[in-house]
Amino acid sequence: MTEQELQQFRREKWRINNQPVRTLDDARSFIESVGFCQMYPSRPPLLLPTFIGAWVGSDDRLPNAQQAFADPRAREAMELMVRLLRDRAAYEANLTDENNSLLIAASVFPYFYALVGERNPRQSPKAGARSPYSQLACDAHEAIRRGGPISKQHLLTTLGKGISGSALDRALIELWSKLRITRVDYSPEERTSWDLLTRWAPEAIREGIQISLPEAISALTSKYCDGVIAADQAELEAFFGSFISRSRIRDAVNALLAARELSFVHIGTRTLIQIAAPRVVHRA
Numbered sequence: 001m002t003e004q005e006l007q008q009f010r011r012e013k014w015r016i017n018n019q020p021v022r023t024l025d026d027a028r029s030f031i032e033s034v035g036f037c038q039m040y041p042s043r044p045p046l047l048l049p050t051f052i053g054a055w056v057g058s059d060d061r062l063p064n065a066q067q068a069f070a071d072p073r074a075r076e077a078m079e080l081m082v083r084l085l086r087d088r089a090a091y092e093a094n095l096t097d098e099n100n101s102l103l104i105a106a107s108v109f110p111y112f113y114a115l116v117g118e119r120n121p122r123q124s125p126k127a128g129a130r131s132p133y134s135q136l137a138c139d140a141h142e143a144i145r146r147g148g149p150i151s152k153q154h155l156l157t158t159l160g161k162g163i164s165g166s167a168l169d170r171a172l173i174e175l176w177s178k179l180r181i182t183r184v185d186y187s188p189e190e191r192t193s194w195d196l197l198t199r200w201a202p203e204a205i206r207e208g209i210q211i212s213l214p215e216a217i218s219a220l221t222s223k224y225c226d227g228v229i230a231a232d233q234a235e236l237e238a239f240f241g242s243f244i245s246r247s248r249i250r251d252a253v254n255a256l257l258a259a260r261e262l263s264f265v266h267i268g269t270r271t272l273i274q275i276a277a278p279r280v281v282h283r284a
Helices: 002-012 024-034 053-058 072-086 109-116 137-149 154-160 164-177 204-209 213-228 233-240 246-258
Strands: 034-037 090-093 100-105 179-185 191-196 262-267 272-274
Touching: 002 053, 024 034, 024 053, 024 090, 024 100, 034 053, 034 213, 053 072, 072 090, 072 179, 090 109, 090 179, 090 272, 100 109, 109 204, 109 213, 137 154, 137 164, 137 191, 154 164, 154 191, 164 179, 213 233, 213 246, 213 262, 213 272, 233 246
Parallel strands: none
Antiparallel strands: 034 100, 090 100, 179 191, 262 272
């Protein structure tokens, strides 16, 4: 494979070859094909497709998360993305930027939950010195449990006076980062609506809880390599490093190489990792 061929394969798979995603069926097919994508390009960039790019059909002058409010293409892409969420064909996760979510295909999400989510999700979060949750996050969780799906504005009213919108945003991110809650709807009037993930996707959570960490890391590593066609170790670690230790990523890659599920490919001066070609069994 040449560098030009690699880029062409990616453009086709990522739908930035002037073949834009327009329908819900298109969007389902795209997200299942790539496994996961960012909503907008990130800075510094990650080797990942973007949903806005698939909507536009190009990667030329795409808005980032901060520019999206002023770009009509972003509004239209968001509307289709929300339809994916409502359809439960994809789920959102927050990695490092609350304005630029990671979209995860329904078939892949249980593996992601196995890495990031709580193993006992029905136990309400509690604040404390060693807890990742603030008291406001715990109060918001309880309010969502009682009244969800619920918008941020209604949450502010429910939680009472004296709580700022920015403080509530931080609390929601605490819960979202651990997959306690998920964004389930969006409208210009109500903005984002939240619900407990245990209520929104109970089957996916049950499946995720039963998946071991090594199995989840291996599955996600393989899907990432399939979605980007080929990647080097640094690109793998740049993506997974925000929620998996780099040593675990290296162990997973080495195990998959040893099992011949991944293989090396030389492109120019680079050695990349790709999904191994199917082995042909010759019958006597």
